[in-house]
Amino acid sequence: MPTHPSKPAARTAELRAILEEANTAYYTHARPTMPDKEFDTLLAELASLEATHPELDDPNSPTRRVGGAAIDGFIPRQHRVPMLSIDNTYEIATFAEWHARTTKALTASGLFDHAPAFVVDPKIDGVAMSLRYEQGQLVHAVTRGDGRTGDDVTHNIRTIGALPLRLPASVPNVLEIRGEVFLSNASFAEMNAQAEADGDEPFMNPRNAAAGTLKQLDPSRAAARSLSFVAHGKGEISDDTWATTHAGLIDKLANLGVPVNRPIAVSTDLRELIAAIEAFDKARHTLGHAVDGAVVRLNDFAQQASLGSTSKSPRWVVAFKYPAERTTTRLLRVEHQVGKTGKITPRAVMEPVLLAGTIVRHATLHNYGRVRDASTTPDDPAASRTDIRLGDTVYLEKAGEIIPYVAGVLLTARPKDAQPVDIPSTCPVCNGQLEVEPPGTDGTSAETQRTCVNPECPAQIREKLIWFAGRKQMDIDGLGQETIDQIRATTIPLHTFADIFRLKDHTHALLQLERMGDKKLANLLAGIESAKQRGLARLLAGMGIRYVGDSTSRALAKRFANLNDLLAAPLWRLMPTAVNTMSKAERAHLTGSPNKLTPDDLYDTGLGKDTAPTVHAYLHSPAARETFNELASLGVDLTSHEFSQAPAHGAPAFAGKTFVITGTLATYERDPLSRLLESLGGKASGSVSSKTSVLIAGDSAGSKLTKAQELGITVWDEPTLLANLRAAGVKP
Ligand SMILES: [Zn+2]
Structure with a gap:
């Protein structure tokens, strides 16, 4: 679909639609339709358009999924339909009584001529959430709070990749979806490992971790923690006839691409309901996330309404909780x-x-x-x-x-x-x-x-050395916990990271250690020697710097060629994604310009406003300087093995090249094309010289074309340009 370049609004809308579709295919249908690289390229183009056209801003843009502006505090928001809590029971007998009472009350009302059906679904141990869509757009995501008023956490909910931020126009004008936000066991384990590495308090369980993540003011921190959501109910819906049963609602939501909590049984029969609850107790452990019970509710919304609620909880639903293991x-x-x-x-x-x-x-x-x-x-x-x-x-x-x-x-x-x-x-x-x-x-x-707080504390030094030599960090073969303890019990100095690389000067003393033979020592020294070549990312991760775990050290190494470049970087370059969410004044103070960073300067390090200054200060501390100097003099490789010159979204036909545009093109005007070339890693220039890589020549190209031909510079006509753009994943 050709887009006229003078219509950035149209291109923005088109990009948002393409990216949302690809996102849905990826998360909802687990069927990626677009290579990651192409997705990143289009996302970068969209980010660039949004940066140059603030009037096109949209809080539900796909760019917000990776973390939009941080908020100052939580806005309380009232629920139009209260979010009541559900009564719990631990006894099958109590559940059977509830079933009998509910059935009897409905029969007595004479309003219904059919036996009531009940739906059983998994009770996910997460944080209850109400999502409000108006005209198909996600407008608020609000926690339960006290049931009447909760906190608006929309900024963090947008980072949930599987959740559609806009729904088709066919949905009711107001559609409130209730559900559960949770962390998978795997994400929880990863998050606690990271907390451990950062010296932070680990979370007690996945629910606390999800709640803690929702309380983050900076959405890029929530984005890093892969929250999940499933729908299990409704709040306000402007059209009563849209869904009339719980099972029907869940089907409709699933068809819209909303992740749903699938019922495990629908039945009118008490024995069948009990069998489903009991069978699920065994199955729940294989789900990969915490499920602590089964929720049983009336399927028919009219029947639900006729029973109503007590002041605390609805009468038409009950939760059967499994005893904790x-x-x-x-x-x-x-x-x-x-x-x-x-x-x-x-x-x-x-x-x-x-x-x-x-x-x-x-x-x-x-x-x-x-x-x-x-x-x-x-x-x-x-x-x-x-x-x-x-x-x-x-x-x-x-x-x-x-x-x-x-x-x-x-x-x-x-x-x-x-x-x-x-x-x-x-x-x-x-x-x-x-x-x-x-x-x-x-x-x-x-x-x-x-x-x-004693920096010379032997226990801390020991733990640091063990961490440094560990498999995921410097991976020093032969230098495990036991060997470190053995050496530290002698007079051989082993207090600093640099001391490890000086062990080769103490072979005689090392050979006196118990169970240390020639072969074992040779193995240890070879292990230390090869650890010198691990590169910047693993060195930084190994140093146990607060907030610099595995992923942050790798992200930094991708952007900085070596330690010196990293040390030369101003603070803002350690947290570029945070820069674009700052006020103009704050940004000007930090970067020297009030302008937002362009996609080339935008990369995610995992560090934000609250963590980057700590890391920056540490890197420039005398202690860190001394460590780095010592390691360098001992021959430890301080260059990055992950560094990539071209920006992450660069395309080979464009990255690193200088372009000059001349003549009239049918598909692009000059300025948008220049920006596009830049977003692909190229550079646009005004005049042809020997430094020009490619001349893009449209209709009625004049003297620039002649000059380029004289200099033997590559010339692309419009079809060649479009072909190269397509190859780079850009739909002209
Ligand atoms: Zn101590």
């Missing part, structure tokens, strides 16, 4: 572990017990606030969620089916002589001073973190 065991003692960032974590050592398929001996207690906080759990008043004492019988659960944690204490089983856990007042390893993150920083009354 938990077990009890005895707490023997608490270890205090010092991490590589100095954070001290209490770790429970328990009598070994089988839980969900594995023997568990250890579990994190997260922080000392939780160890001493005496609040009881709302689910079970006989149990304390925290206030853990030695000798206590503790409840053990697995978060996201993976990580064991102490969910509570069985107070009735507490021995008389149970001792409180000693909370270290100095570092348990170096005796150094501790910094205590004060109570209240995470909204609870308990302290959140204790950190050893």
Whole structure:
């Protein structure tokens, strides 16, 4: 479809439609219709159009999926139809009573001549969300809050790739979709591994992690955490006749490309409903996300309406909750572990017990606030969620089916002589001073973190060295935890990363180590030698710099050719995506210009306004300088192996080339074409010289064509240009 270049609005709309379609194909039908590279090219073109034409701004543009403007705070928004909570039951007998009561009330009303059908669907353990579409456009995404008023988190909801931001015009003018936002077990595990690497507090379970992600003000942080959504109900719908049953609603939403919570059963028969609930208890563990029950509701909306609600919850729906997979065991003692960032974590050592398929001996207690906080759990008043004492019988659960944690204490089983856990007042390893993150920083009354602030702390140094040599970082063959401990017990210096590369000067002393023969030593030294060649990304990841994990170090290495370039970079280049969401004044202060960055300068490092300054300051600290200098002098490779000269969306026919445009083209005017060439990695220039790579010649080309021919410069006529553009994934 040829687009007239003077109509950026038309091209913008076209691009948005193409990208949304490709997005739907990718997420909803799991059938990619467009290569990633082409998608990126079109997205870059759209971003460039939006940057030059602010009047075409649209909050539901596909460009917002990777993170739009950060917000200052959450706007409270009232629900037109209250978001009531659902009654829970843990007993099949109670469920059967509810079923009988509901059926009887409907029969008694005389309004319905058919036996009521019930729908059973999975109860996903996530965060309830109401999405409001007006004229098919997503306008608000609001949390449940107190049921009447919730927080507007639309900026973060837009980052959910599978969720359509606009619906076809055929949908009712107002369409409120209710559903659940959640994290898959895999995303949860990844997120906690990252938190660990950053020295941050890990999340307790996938639901807390999803809730925490929704509370981010900066949507690029939410985008990095792959939230999911499924629809399981409705709020306000302007047309009552659009869907008249729950199953019908779910079908309609699925046809619109909205991810839905598929019913597991629809039946009028109590026995069938119970069988479905019981069978699903086994199947739910294979779903890859947390499901803690089954929701059973009346299928017919008219029947639902006739039963109405109590002040707390609707009468026409009930949740059957499965008992959590938990077990009890005895707490023997608490270890205090010092991490590589100095954070001290209490770790429970328990009598070994089988839980969900594995023997568990250890579990994190997260922080000392939780160890001493005496609040009881709302689910079970006989149990304390925290206030853990030695000798206590503790409840053990697995978060996201993976990580064991102490969910509570069985107070009735507490021995008389149970001792409180000693909370270290100095570092348990170096005796150094501790910094205590004060109570209240995470909204609870308990302290959140204790950190050893001694930079010479041997425990931190040990953890850093182990991390540095680890497989995913510098991958030093032969330098595992045991060998590091062995060496550090001698007088051979092993305190800094550079010391590792000096071990070859201590072969004699190394050979005195137990179980260290010639062969093993040769292997170790060869491992150290080859680790010199890992390159910038893995070095940065290995240094354990706060906020610089795997993906951030790789993203930085893609944009900076070597360490010197990285050190020469101003702060804003560490967080370019954040730059475009700043106010003009803020941007001018940081970059020297109020203008937004162009696609060439826009790349995602994973760092934002709150994290980049920490990283920048560290890179320029005297300690970091010394480390880098030492490593360089020892022959460690500080160049990037991932660096790519052309921008990520560059196309080979255009990247790095200088173009001159002359004459009249039917498809493009000169300025939009120049910008397009730039978005493809090329450069547009005004006059022909020996530096010109390609002359693009339209009709009535004059002296520039003659000059180019004299200089032997490549000339593209319009069909050649269009063919090259098509090859680069651009539909002219
Ligand atoms: Zn210490």
